[in-house]
Amino acid sequence: MVRILIRAAIFLGSAALGLLVASLIIPDFHVHTAGFVVAIVVFALVQAAVEWLVRRLTTSSVPVIAGIAGLLSTFIALLVASLVTDGLSFDGLFAWILATVIVWVITALATWLLLKYLLPTPKAAATR
Numbered sequence: 001m002v003r004i005l006i007r008a009a010i011f012l013g014s015a016a017l018g019l020l021v022a023s024l025i026i027p028d029f030h031v032h033t034a035g036f037v038v039a040i041v042v043f044a045l046v047q048a049a050v051e052w053l054v055r056r057l058t059t060s061s062v063p064v065i066a067g068i069a070g071l072l073s074t075f076i077a078l079l080v081a082s083l084v085t086d087g088l089s090f091d092g093l094f095a096w097i098l099a100t101v102i103v104w105v106i107t108a109l110a111t112w113l114l115l116k117y118l119l120p121t122p123k124a125a126a127t128r
Helices: 002-025 033-057 063-084 093-118
Strands: 029-031 088-090
Touching: 002 029, 002 033, 002 093, 029 033, 029 093, 033 063, 033 088, 063 088, 063 093, 088 093
Parallel strands: none
Antiparallel strands: 029 088
């Protein structure tokens, strides 16, 4: 149970980091403080659900499919979070595309690094 809570915190934290970095880099991508927390939660939940669905629908574990699934889930999560909450807004198509790529890269790197160092895999039982 503790591992699940740590994973959830890491996923939410990486989503927050990705959205903040994108808002600092892209002038036409705006994060509003009033709805930021709700936008993070909506973004993280939608991204997790879409990525899980895409991975379940594809039978092979080709890295290209994993990358496409990540980009697709990030785009859909940004779309839903901007429509449902007041925490995110975009000005133009270029901001959408660039935000999708930046948020995807930041969340992927942050999640991978945090999981690697904060939640190491349990060691297998010693063999005799």
